[in-house]
Amino acid sequence: MDIGDPEVKALDRLAQREKTSRAALIRKAVDDFLARNSVRAIQLFMESLKRSIFLFSRNSGRKTAVHFSWSCSSSEEEAFGLWGDRKVDGLAYQKDIRSES
Template sequence: MSIMAGMDMGRILLDLSDDVLQRLDDLKQLRNKPRAELLREAVEQYLDRQSSSVIREALGLWGDSQEDGLEYERKLREEW
């Protein structure tokens, strides 16, 4: 029975360079998995990383700032 049984799936056409196809085939042999499964895993990992980076960027609006948030707030209030 297939791992994908019961899952709705769409199909896409994807053009890849010969080098990427060769590397994918090498990984296919190494991991003993079909190309399609390797590509599904890669796409899922990519999307997970993208969504987590969006969340990190939204929640971390201060970024790499070394300034303390409370000190910044005090400075702003002094301007009033």
């Protein structure tokens, strides 16, 4: 670790006043720094978790295919599975459709 002379002198004065070693002061400073930053990491994680829960709960009220499949009209029932007997590669179909524009 590289520390300038003014900082070393300040640490020595503090160490003498606190009746401890310079190394002990540095270890405590590093421990405090890591503790503060790990608390921030936990706060960021919790904010992210709360945001995810909010977004899930907001989107969970939307209708999905499952909601609509229980009350199909006759035309929807006739259309359901219409392509079931076709052997279509989904990726190839997607590329083909996109290349038309």
